[in-house]
Amino acid sequence: MVKPQAITPAAEVTPGKPGLFSSRLKRDELLLGYALLVPSFLFIGLVIGYPLVRSAQLSLNRFKLTAGVDSEQFCGLCNFQSLLRDPFLEVYLRNQAIWVLGATFLPILFALILALLMDRELRGRWFWRSVVLIPWMMPIATTALTWRWIYDRQWGLLNYYLRQVGVISQNVGFLTDKLWLWPSILLMAMWMWFPYNYVAILAALQAIPKEMREAARVDGCTSWKEIWYITLPSIRPVLNLLIVLGLIWSMNDFTAIFLLTEGGPGIDSTTLAPLVYKVSFRYYDLGKGAAIGMVLMIISLIFGAIYLQMVKAEEK
Amino acid sequence: MKKRLTRREFLKLGAFGSAAFLVARCAPAPTPTTAPAGPTSPPPVETAAPPPAETMAPAPVSDATYEEWINTVASTDPLEIRIAHWFDPNNPSEHNQELIDWATGEWKKRYPNGKINWELIGWGEIDQKTAGFVMANEAVDITYNWGGATENWCSGDFVLPLDGQMPQWWIDSRIPATLQPPSNGLCSDGRLVMAAMGMENQAMIVRADLLEAAGIDPASLASQEGFVAAMQALSKQPGFEKPYAFKMGADWSMMDSILFAWRGNGLTPGDFRPDGSEKDAWVQSAEFVKKLMELTPEAALNWTWAEVEQAYSTGQIAAMDHGNWFYSVGKTLDTEGKIVNEKVTGLVPYPYGPSSPEKKPYITFSLTGFYLLKTSPEKNRRAALDLMAILSQTKAAWKHQDGTVPPTTGWTIEDRLKEAYDPSIAWWWKRWEEMNQTSRILPLTGFLARDEITGAAYPLLVSMYRNEITPEQLYTQLREIALPLIEAARSQ
Numbered sequence: 001m002v003k004p005q006a007i008t009p010a011a012e013v014t015p016g017k018p019g020l021f022s023s024r025l026k027r028d029e030l031l032l033g034y035a036l037l038v039p040s041f042l043f044i045g046l047v048i049g050y051p052l053v054r055s056a057q058l059s060l061n062r063f064k065l066t067a068g069v070d071s072e073q074f075c076g077l078c079n080f081q082s083l084l085r086d087p088f089l090e091v092y093l094r095n096q097a098i099w100v101l102g103a104t105f106l107p108i109l110f111a112l113i114l115a116l117l118m119d120r121e122l123r124g125r126w127f128w129r130s131v132v133l134i135p136w137m138m139p140i141a142t143t144a145l146t147w148r149w150i151y152d153r154q155w156g157l158l159n160y161y162l163r164q165v166g167v168i169s170q171n172v173g174f175l176t177d178k179l180w181l182w183p184s185i186l187l188m189a190m191w192m193w194f195p196y197n198y199v200a201i202l203a204a205l206q207a208i209p210k211e212m213r214e215a216a217r218v219d220g221c222t223s224w225k226e227i228w229y230i231t232l233p234s235i236r237p238v239l240n241l242l243i244v245l246g247l248i249w250s251m252n253d254f255t256a257i258f259l260l261t262e263g264g265p266g267i268d269s270t271t272l273a274p275l276v277y278k279v280s281f282r283y284y285d286l287g288k289g290a291a292i293g294m295v296l297m298i299i300s301l302i303f304g305a306i307y308l309q310m311v312k313a314e315e316k
Numbered sequence: 317m318k319k320r321l322t323r324r325e326f327l328k329l330g331a332f333g334s335a336a337f338l339v340a341r342c343a344p345a346p347t348p349t350t351a352p353a354g355p356t357s358p359p360p361v362e363t364a365a366p367p368p369a370e371t372m373a374p375a376p377v378s379d380a381t382y383e384e385w386i387n388t389v390a391s392t393d394p395l396e397i398r399i400a401h402w403f404d405p406n407n408p409s410e411h412n413q414e415l416i417d418w419a420t421g422e423w424k425k426r427y428p429n430g431k432i433n434w435e436l437i438g439w440g441e442i443d444q445k446t447a448g449f450v451m452a453n454e455a456v457d458i459t460y461n462w463g464g465a466t467e468n469w470c471s472g473d474f475v476l477p478l479d480g481q482m483p484q485w486w487i488d489s490r491i492p493a494t495l496q497p498p499s500n501g502l503c504s505d506g507r508l509v510m511a512a513m514g515m516e517n518q519a520m521i522v523r524a525d526l527l528e529a530a531g532i533d534p535a536s537l538a539s540q541e542g543f544v545a546a547m548q549a550l551s552k553q554p555g556f557e558k559p560y561a562f563k564m565g566a567d568w569s570m571m572d573s574i575l576f577a578w579r580g581n582g583l584t585p586g587d588f589r590p591d592g593s594e595k596d597a598w599v600q601s602a603e604f605v606k607k608l609m610e611l612t613p614e615a616a617l618n619w620t621w622a623e624v625e626q627a628y629s630t631g632q633i634a635a636m637d638h639g640n641w642f643y644s645v646g647k648t649l650d651t652e653g654k655i656v657n658e659k660v661t662g663l664v665p666y667p668y669g670p671s672s673p674e675k676k677p678y679i680t681f682s683l684t685g686f687y688l689l690k691t692s693p694e695k696n697r698r699a700a701l702d703l704m705a706i707l708s709q710t711k712a713a714w715k716h717q718d719g720t721v722p723p724t725t726g727w728t729i730e731d732r733l734k735e736a737y738d739p740s741i742a743w744w745w746k747r748w749e750e751m752n753q754t755s756r757i758l759p760l761t762g763f764l765a766r767d768e769i770t771g772a773a774y775p776l777l778v779s780m781y782r783n784e785i786t787p788e789q790l791y792t793q794l795r796e797i798a799l800p801l802i803e804a805a806r807s808q
Binding site: 066068087155173175176177178266267268281282 | 450468471472565568615617627
C-alpha cells in the first residue's frame with residue numbers, strides 16, 4: 001500500500017531551517033484536530049459519561065424520592081443487598097434469560113431460513129425482499145400494542161381465526177396462561193427483529209463467491225451439505241456479530257415487553273429493564289433502580305467487550 | 317520553550333477536566349445555614365413542615381367576592397407561570413382548550429402583563445414528569461393530578477400547602493367534607509395541598525337489566541356475601557360465565573380494583589399490624605376477592621382500566637368497580653348506546669364485609685386537581701395560587717368535569733345541566749346524586765408503603781387467581797414482606 005506523501009510546503013519556502021515550520025504546522029494541525037474533537041467529547045461526556053457516573057453514584061446511595069428530594073445518603077452496597085434479598089429475584093433472572101436468549105436466537109434463525117430462501121432466483125424477488133422489511137419499519141410501540149390486541153383472550157384476532165379454522169374450541173390465554181406467555185412474547189420479538197438480521201445475512205450470503213457453490217455442486221454436494229459446509233462457515237462472522245448485538249439489544253429492551261404485558265401477569269414476564277422502571281418511577285426508589293441498572297449495564301458491557309473483540313478480529 | 321501537547325497528555329487533561337466537572341456536579345448541595353442570605357444567594361429552600369403560613373410568602377387572603385377579586389389588578393409585573401396540565405392523548409378534548417382559554421383570560425384581568433405557559437402532558441406521564449420537575453428543580457409552578465399522588469408528594473416534600481393562601485370566595489365554595497382528613501386532597505398531617513377540581517366518586521357499575529332478568533333485588537348486593545351470590549346468579553345468564561372483572565393487568569390497577577374488598581371490611585390491603593389483630597378481617601376480605609376472581613374471566617389477567625371499560629361497554633362482562641368518569645368513556649366505547657344507558661346500566665354502592673363495624677354499603681371518592689409545586693419561584697406563587705383558584709372555581713369545575721361530581725357547593729343538577737356539554741348525562745348525575753344521599757361516603761385513602769406493598773401483592777394475587785395459594789397464604793406471605801416495608805416507611 002502506498003502511503004500518502006506528507007505535504008511540507010514550509011520546507012520549500014524556508015530551506016535554511018528545515019523542519020522548524022513544518023513541526024509548528026504539525027502541532028497547529030494537531031491542536032486544531034483536538035479542538036475539533038472537544039465538542040464530541042463534551043457531548044459524549046454529558047449524555048453518556050455523566051449519567052453513567054451519576055447512576056453508579058446513585059446505586060451506592062439510599063435515595064427514595066418519597067422520603068424527600070434531599071434524602072440521598074451514602075449506604076454502600078445496601079441497594080445491591082436489597083436486590084439480592086428480593087423474594088422474586090429468581091423469577092426476574094429466569095425471565096431475563098428466557099427473553100434475552102429467545103429474542104436473540106429466534107429472529108436470527110428465522111432470518112437465516114428466510115435469507116436462504118430468498119437468495120435464489122424467485123419471481124418478484126425484489127418485492128418479497130421489501131415486504132420482509134415492513135416489521136422493521138413499524139414503531140415498536142405500534143407493534144407491541146397491535147400484538148397485545150391480536151393475543152387478547154376475549155376478543156383477540158388470533159383466537160378468532162384459530163376458532164374459525166377449528167384448531168381450538170375454547171379461547172387460549174396467549175398472554176395470561178403460563179404455558180403460552182413466553183412463546184407468545186417471543187413470537188412477537190421474532191416478528192419485530194428478524195428483518196434486521198435478514199438484511200445482514202442476505203448481504204453476507206450474496207458475498208459468497210458463486211464459484212465455490214458451483215464447485216461444490218460439481219463435486220456432488222447436496223443442498224444440505226452445501227449449507228452446512230460452505231454457506232454457514234462463510235457467513236459465520238456475520239452470524240456471530242448478529243448474536244452479540246442481539247444479546248446486547250434484548251438485554252436492555254424495555255418498550256416491547258412492557259407495552260405487551262407490563263411485565264405481567266403478576267411478574268411472570270418482568271425482566272430487568274422494566275424492573276428498573278417500576279422500582280425507579282413507580283416506587284420512586286432511585287437508589288435500588290440504579291443498582292439494578294448497574295447490574296444490567298455490567299452484563300451488557302461483557303457482551304459489548306466480546307463484540308469489540310469480534311470487530312477487531314474481523315478488521316485483522 | 318513550550319512543550320508540545322501529546323495526544324496522550326491531551327486526553328489525560330480532558331479526562332481530568334471531565335472528572336473534576338463530574339465530581340463537582342455529583343457533590344452534595346451545600347447545607348443551608350442559618351446565616352442571613354447575601355444579596356446573591358438563591359432563595360431559601362421551602363420546607364413542608366407546618367405551620368404552612370410560615371413556609372410561603374405572606375399573602376393576604378382576600379374577602380372580596382369573585383367579581384370584585386377578579387377585576388382587581390394584583391400585579392403589573394411581567395410574570396411567567398408554568399403549569400403542567402393534563403390531557404388525554406387518546407381523546408383530546410376541545411373542552412380542555414376552552415378551559416385553558418377562559419382561565420387565561422380571567423387570570424390576565426389580575427395580571428395584565430403576565431403570561432401562562434400551559435404544558436400539556438398525557439395523563440399516564442404526569443406523575444413521573446412532576447417528580448422529574450422537582451428533582452431537576454425546574455421552575456414549574458403548578459401541576460395537575462389525582463389525589464392518589466398526594467401522599468407520595470407530601471412525604472417527598474414536592475408540594476406547598478394552600479392553607480391560608482386561597483381567597484375566601486374559593487374556600488366558601490368548597491364542600492366542607494372534601495377539606496377534611498382523610499381526604500386525599502390533604503397530606504396525612506392535615507395540610508391542604510390540592511385545589512380540587514373534580515370529585516371522582518367510585519362504586520359498583522352493574523347490568524341492572526340482567527339483575528332484573530335474574531330476579532335479583534339490587535339491595536341484596538349491599539353485603540359482600542350478597543354481592544357474590546348476585547354475581548353467581550349473573551354467571552348463569554346466557555353469555556356470562558364470568559360476569560365480573562378485576563383489572564389484573566398491572567399492579568396499580570389490580571390494587572385499585574381490590575381496595576373495596578378491604579375497605580368494606582374496615583381495613584386497607586396494607587393494614588398489617590405487629591400484633592396480627594387484623595388477620596381475621598384481612599383473610600375474610602381476601603376470601604371475598606378470591607370468590608370474585610372465580611367469576612372473573614382469565615383474559616382480565618392482562619387487562620387494565622381500558623380493557624375492563626371496553627369489556628363492560630361492549631357487553632362482555634356485567635359488573636365492574638369504576639368511577640363516575642366512566643360515563644364519557646362508556647359513551648365513546650358504546651357508540652350504539654346499548655349498554656351505557658339509563659335502562660341497562662345500574663349503580664350500586666360497595667358492599668360491606670362481615671367484619672365491617674358499620675354494616676352498611678358505601679361509596680368512595682378521590683379528588684383531582686391542582687398542586688402548587690415547591691419549585692414555583694417565590695415571586696410567582698401568589699399569581700400561581702390565583703390561577704389555581706380560577707381553574708378550580710365552581711363554574712369551571714361544574715362545566716369541565718364531564719362525569720365527575722365537582723367538589724363545590726351551591727349548584728343543583730339542573731343548574732349544572734345548563735353548563736353541561738352533553739345534557740343526556742342527566743340520568744348518570746342523578747344516579748350518583750342519589751347514592752351520595754343514601755350511602756356512607758368514605759374518602760379514598762392510601763396506606764403506608766402503598767407502592768411497594770402493591771408491587772409485592774400483585775404476583776401473589778395472580779397466584780391466588782390461579783389457585784396456587786389460598787387467601788390465608790396470601791395474607792401470611794404478604795404480611796412477611798409488608799411489615800418491614802411499613803416499618804421502613806414509618807422511619808423515613
